[in-house]
Amino acid sequence: NAGVTQTPKFQVLKTGQSMTLQCAQDMNHEYMSWYRQDPGMGLRLIHYSVGAGITDQGEVPNGYNVSRSTTEDFPLRLLSAAPSQTSVYFCASGRGMTYEQYFGPGTRLTVT
């Protein structure tokens, strides 16, 4: 199993550009989520999904869109990038009664 994979690893955007961060998992997990990590802070939940076709907002959803058309994939779209979205983005997935989440390697995004 590859686990949770994310692409790209690094990305630089100009203010106003849009892009999609990709996340995929091959563990048949029903739950997937996106977090951002800023320096000196813990992770904050952006959006999550409890299954294909079902998504909901987390703590900091503004400026981001998600969709979940398959169990495996959960892309995160930045609609119009802003410098405040400079961060490291982690995707996670989980399944089962422990509610444990497994994290991907992260995407480091810089918006200039």
Place this chain on the structure above:
Amino acid sequence: ELKVEQNPLFLSMQEGKNYTIYCNYSTTSDRLYWYRQDPGKSLESLFVLLSNGAVKQEGRLMASLDTKARLSTLHITAAVHDLSATYFCAVDISPLGTYKYIFGTGTRLKVLA
């Protein structure tokens, strides 16, 4: 406001010493998770604590959960350099089935030889 607070935020300790990291949270929950993060890396799951009084141990690390006090501890025994990392606790605040984690700000641990 939901809060998960860790202390200390920074910890520098000598090899061979013992220390405890504390994680306090402000909401009712009986599911708490500890993760380790090395610089520039992802988060690695350390412990899953799912009930009051739960205690888990792995090597030199031991985690416990007191849901009545809303407190979890991560105890380090006889620290070694390889334990240097940032440790996060996360509380699942969701009703059953939605995995909504609130993370603490992390404790950056440096073990000195």
